[in-house]
Amino acid sequence: MAIYLTKESKVLVQGMTGSEGMKHTRRMLAAGTDVVGGVNPRKAGRSVDFDDRAVPVFGSVRAGMDATGADVTVVFVPPAFSKAAVMEAADAGIGLAVVITEGIPVHDSVAFHAYARRHGTRVIGPNCPGLISPGQSNAGIIPADITKPGRVGLVSKSGTLTYQLMYELRDTGFSTCVGIGGDPVVGTTHIDCLAAFEADPDTELIVLIGEIGGDAEERAAAFIKDSVTKPVVAYIAGFTAPEGRTMGHAGAIVSGTSGTAQAKKAALEAVGVQVGNTPTEAAQLVLTTLAAVGPPLTPRTRRE
Amino acid sequence: MDLYEHQARELFEEYGILVPRAEVADSAELARASAERLGGRVVVKAQVKTGGRGKAGGVKFARDPAAAELTARQILGMDIKGHPVRTVMLAQPVDIDSEFYVSYVLDRSQGRFLAIASAEGGMDIEEVAATRPEAVLRTPIDPFDGVPRAKAAEIAAAAGLPDAAADTLTALWNVLIREDALLVEVNPLVRTTQGQILALDGKVTLDDNARFRQTRWGAQGAVHDQERDELEAAAAAKGLNYVKLDGEVGVIGNGAGLVMSTLDVVADCGARPANFLDIGGGASAQIMADGLSVILSDPSVTAVFVNVFGGITACDAVADGIVRALESVRLTKPLVVRLDGNNAARGRAILDERGHPLVEQATTMDGAARRAAELAHAA
Numbered sequence: 001m002a003i004y005l006t007k008e009s010k011v012l013v014q015g016m017t018g019s020e021g022m023k024h025t026r027r028m029l030a031a032g033t034d035v036v037g038g039v040n041p042r043k044a045g046r047s048v049d050f051d052d053r054a055v056p057v058f059g060s061v062r063a064g065m066d067a068t069g070a071d072v073t074v075v076f077v078p079p080a081f082s083k084a085a086v087m088e089a090a091d092a093g094i095g096l097a098v099v100i101t102e103g104i105p106v107h108d109s110v111a112f113h114a115y116a117r118r119h120g121t122r123v124i125g126p127n128c129p130g131l132i133s134p135g136q137s138n139a140g141i142i143p144a145d146i147t148k149p150g151r152v153g154l155v156s157k158s159g160t161l162t163y164q165l166m167y168e169l170r171d172t173g174f175s176t177c178v179g180i181g182g183d184p185v186v187g188t189t190h191i192d193c194l195a196a197f198e199a200d201p202d203t204e205l206i207v208l209i210g211e212i213g214g215d216a217e218e219r220a221a222a223f224i225k226d227s228v229t230k231p232v233v234a235y236i237a238g239f240t241a242p243e244g245r246t247m248g249h250a251g252a253i254v255s256g257t258s259g260t261a262q263a264k265k266a267a268l269e270a271v272g273v274q275v276g277n278t279p280t281e282a283a284q285l286v287l288t289t290l291a292a293v294g295p296p297l298t299p300r301t302r303r304e
Numbered sequence: 305m306d307l308y309e310h311q312a313r314e315l316f317e318e319y320g321i322l323v324p325r326a327e328v329a330d331s332a333e334l335a336r337a338s339a340e341r342l343g344g345r346v347v348v349k350a351q352v353k354t355g356g357r358g359k360a361g362g363v364k365f366a367r368d369p370a371a372a373e374l375t376a377r378q379i380l381g382m383d384i385k386g387h388p389v390r391t392v393m394l395a396q397p398v399d400i401d402s403e404f405y406v407s408y409v410l411d412r413s414q415g416r417f418l419a420i421a422s423a424e425g426g427m428d429i430e431e432v433a434a435t436r437p438e439a440v441l442r443t444p445i446d447p448f449d450g451v452p453r454a455k456a457a458e459i460a461a462a463a464g465l466p467d468a469a470a471d472t473l474t475a476l477w478n479v480l481i482r483e484d485a486l487l488v489e490v491n492p493l494v495r496t497t498q499g500q501i502l503a504l505d506g507k508v509t510l511d512d513n514a515r516f517r518q519t520r521w522g523a524q525g526a527v528h529d530q531e532r533d534e535l536e537a538a539a540a541a542k543g544l545n546y547v548k549l550d551g552e553v554g555v556i557g558n559g560a561g562l563v564m565s566t567l568d569v570v571a572d573c574g575a576r577p578a579n580f581l582d583i584g585g586g587a588s589a590q591i592m593a594d595g596l597s598v599i600l601s602d603p604s605v606t607a608v609f610v611n612v613f614g615g616i617t618a619c620d621a622v623a624d625g626i627v628r629a630l631e632s633v634r635l636t637k638p639l640v641v642r643l644d645g646n647n648a649a650r651g652r653a654i655l656d657e658r659g660h661p662l663v664e665q666a667t668t669m670d671g672a673a674r675r676a677a678e679l680a681h682a683a
Contacts, residue, residue, distance in 0.1 A: 104513060158562065160561050161559070161562055161565060163615045167644060182560055184412045185412060237565040238567075239568045245547050245580075248582045278669070278670055
């Protein structure tokens with residue numbers, strides 16, 4: 001199993017016919033993702049050839065879902081059109097919308113998140129690399145060939161730190177890696193993923209990657225204390241970030257004393273989470289903790 | 305982007321929020337003329353994008369135009385928390401009966417905006433919120449309902465504000481929505497002894513992501529950019545995501561998270577990072593070359609650490625960019641490069657082939673950081 005995305009997932013790509021959409025649709029297909037269609041109202045009825053597979057283009061998310069049974073959409077449309085794209089997907093009642101687009105105005109994100117919540121659509125992102133369940137499916141832009149299936153679940157605000165940890169733990173492997181995005185407002189949070197990994201029998205340890213800005217990691221710590229029984233290893237980026245400067249991600253900013261890496265680390269350690277000082281150290285903590293847990297479980301011996 | 309007080313005031317006025325009459329001046333002589341037009345008595349306020357101006361001596365009362373000139377001369381050129389004062393705003397003083405606080409802020413955890421209102425304005429609102437939280441009303445706003453007059457009246461009543469302040473709350477919401485602001489704040493909102501509700505000071509933070517549809521501050525955005533460090537301005541002109549810090553190890557990487565992490569790892573090795581520079585996802589050789597030339601032109605940099613984990617970014621393009629930069633910039637500082645991920649082997653081979661004596665490769669992020677710190681200290 002995995003969270004949010006499995007080999008059964010049928011994936012639409014909004015913006016598939018754009019250059020980013022084309023490039024990453026090809027990568028997703030190569031990773032085994034069942035990409036069942038693209039969405040572009042101006043190119044409905046055509047199809048796009050990707051190596052050995054022709055992927056049809058639909059005029060709307062609704063039409064794509066009706067024709068294919070799609071349950072996931074990956075959004076690659078430019079910032080100015082992203083709000084309409086996500087609201088269309090929510091209107092169609094799709095279960096999961098993964099919004100890769102960077103640079104969406106916050107008011108647009110606030111609006112489409114509220115809309116999606118009302119329609120029961122889970123949004124991951126925006127400004128995120130998407131999610132991958134190695135060996136099963138890949139929705140977004142995470143490189144698929146740097147790791148393999150395994151028993152670690154990962155949730156991260158940062159794309160490249162996700163890749164870094166996946167690579168460091170390439171021999172261990174992952175159930176699912178979710179990049180939730182670096183914007184101030186994101187649809188799926190650390191807590192959502194922690195809850196899903198806690199419930200996922202194939203995940204035995206959870207890696208949480210955070211960074212400066214907001215208080216999502218502090219809230220995650222409170223949730224871990226009350227509701228997570230599996231071991232959690234964390235890494236927080238941004239100890240050296242000065243106050244008041246945005247460090248790349250729109251949401252990565254220390255304001256006064258709030259949002260500091262130090263506070264996040266302290267909150268996590270206070271509830272028993274092991275926090276690595278570098279990505280490599282965090283990976284080492286994962287390995288030693290897994291060694292203590294014992295060998296990987298087979299379905300027959302799975303601890304319930 | 306934060307607006308200057310006088311820009312925020314201009315927006316408030318446009319949206320129907322009452323503000324005192326005011327003018328902006330960038331010289332003492334112009335300040336005197338403004339004071340004359342405003343009736344003689346004025347408040348002279350430094351225009352800088354930071355709080356605590358009053359305590360720093362950046363806000364002063366002047367009883368006539370001659371005093372306004374003198375005061376403006378004192379305030380212009382002041383440095384307030386690292387912000388040089390280039391302009392002052394001169395405003396008509398008002399007779400205050402009572403002071404309030406109103407703002408809309410983003411609630412990141414809930415993904416929506418909150419109205420914050422308090423009958424205790426004028427002072428440090430964070431202080432009030434910390435010591436007497438019950439004096440600060442926080443009301444979530446539904447993005448699809450907004451703040452119509454009835455909702456505003458509810459908020460005003462619950463916070464202990466006069467009913468007339470509800471008009472301000474509705475107008476301020478319109479500022480937030482139509483200008484794509486992340487924060488709008490009026491502090492203090494005052495009731496004058498004549499019973500008028502007036503915004504005496506305000507803060508507006510605009511969403512940089514909305515610049516494609518909010519074009520009016522383009523020119524002022526350029527003013528904002530002038531406040532930056534020279535290197536930051538040069539990097540911004542090349543479209544690079546760069547923040548100047550005050551250390552000696554120049555850092556370039558791909559992805560905000562990895563670059564932040566790289567700074568931390570460098571600091572962990574006992575050196576200080578000189579900058580944050582994210583070349584982004586899928587960076588071209590040109591971006592890499594531009595980034596390197598910006599960092600090398602920083603005189604405080606004594607060693608450079610290039611840390612790339614190729615996801616979408618191809619390491620061979622990064623290596624090409626380094627080689628290209630070596631053609632246009634004479635490298636006098638050591639460069640430690642760590643390439644992993646997409647096309648890493650090809651990238652490493654390109655650098656090996658170039659064989660520059662000041663370029664070293666490392667196989668791990670931690671090892672590379674240690675080496676860069678060592679080289680920076682040896683310089």
